[in-house]
Amino acid sequence: MEIISEIRRMKAVSRELKRENKTIGFVPTMGYLHEGHLSLVREAKRQAEVVVVSIFVNPIQFGPQEDFNRYPRDFKRDQSLLEEERVDYLFYPDVNEMYPRGYKTYVEVRDLQDRLCGKSRPGHFRGVSTVVLKLFNIIQPDVVFFGWKDAQQFLILKKMVDDLNLDTSIVALPIVRDDDGLALSSRNSYLNAEERKAALVLNSSLKEAVKMVESGERRADVIISRVKAMIENEPLARIDYVEIVELENLLSVKRIKGKALIALAVFVGKARLIDNIIVEV
Numbered sequence: 001m002e003i004i005s006e007i008r009r010m011k012a013v014s015r016e017l018k019r020e021n022k023t024i025g026f027v028p029t030m031g032y033l034h035e036g037h038l039s040l041v042r043e044a045k046r047q048a049e050v051v052v053v054s055i056f057v058n059p060i061q062f063g064p065q066e067d068f069n070r071y072p073r074d075f076k077r078d079q080s081l082l083e084e085e086r087v088d089y090l091f092y093p094d095v096n097e098m099y100p101r102g103y104k105t106y107v108e109v110r111d112l113q114d115r116l117c118g119k120s121r122p123g124h125f126r127g128v129s130t131v132v133l134k135l136f137n138i139i140q141p142d143v144v145f146f147g148w149k150d151a152q153q154f155l156i157l158k159k160m161v162d163d164l165n166l167d168t169s170i171v172a173l174p175i176v177r178d179d180d181g182l183a184l185s186s187r188n189s190y191l192n193a194e195e196r197k198a199a200l201v202l203n204s205s206l207k208e209a210v211k212m213v214e215s216g217e218r219r220a221d222v223i224i225s226r227v228k229a230m231i232e233n234e235p236l237a238r239i240d241y242v243e244i245v246e247l248e249n250l251l252s253v254k255r256i257k258g259k260a261l262i263a264l265a266v267f268v269g270k271a272r273l274i275d276n277i278i279v280e281v
């Protein structure tokens with residue numbers, strides 16, 4: 001596995017791979033890798049001839065009060081995990097390489113970026129769209145793999161790819177969970193043992209919502225109230241939002257019909273955790 005930290009070198013590699021007609025699969029990450037990331041890498045290995053993974057903790061997607069500085073990092077461990085997966089290239093630029101002095105250009109996916117997590121993290125998705133478009137331009141991937149854990153992120157990036165006519169297809173893969181149901185996240189490392197237990201309420205309340213839908217409940221407000229009550233019952237958890245939205249536009253639904261996304265964000269200790277599930281009636 002070649003580790004590349006210069007954009008110029010990464011571009012030269014992509015250009016050469018294109019010339020050889022090799023398909024490039026790409027997995028963007030912020031590192032501190034877990035099985036969720038590795039599930040994306042394995043699918044990339046299945047679908048593409050050459051796999052590039054990036055590790056870049058993108059400062060412009062963090063708010064001023066957020067965890068950019070203490071975001072967990074362990075490059076050596078990540079490197080060996082990716083070597084085990086037989087990844088071909090690890091793109092690992094530093095902040096100055098991606099945003100040199102005087103950097104000015106940003107990408108916005110209007111409306112979608114302002115809903116759900118966008119409400120409590122203003123500017124977050126603008127940072128995500130911008131870095132992902134830069135990475136696409138540098139790596140020129142044929143197919144890119146994202147996790148459904150960040151459902152809003154995926155829907156925004158899909159819109160960006162369509163709207164800007166990018167020559168890349170993007171794929172979302174299922175949420176990988178621990179045995180007890182907690183969605184894997186690099187931010188789970190912020191949790192102590194007690195908080196880790198409390199964090200199970202994200203998944204268990206979503207499961208309760210699914211049960212309600214399965215037993216015939218269609219009223220979004222009734223389901224949301226029940227989910228919120230379960231989370232509020234957990235002293236270490238604090239709700240950011242619980243919403244039931246349409247998949248296309250992320251706007252709230254009154255009654256569930258067809259497919260809907262139940263999404264939530266909850267603070268537990270120092271961690272802001274997200275989870276979601278699709279229901280279909």
Ligand code: AMP
Binds near residue numbers: 145147184
């Ligand atoms: P991150 O390093 O958190 O930016 O995540 C990089 C990619 O891994 C994103 O596409 C995430 O959606 C995906 N990912 C993170 N956690 C999980 C998970 N538990 N299951 C599946 N994909 C995940």
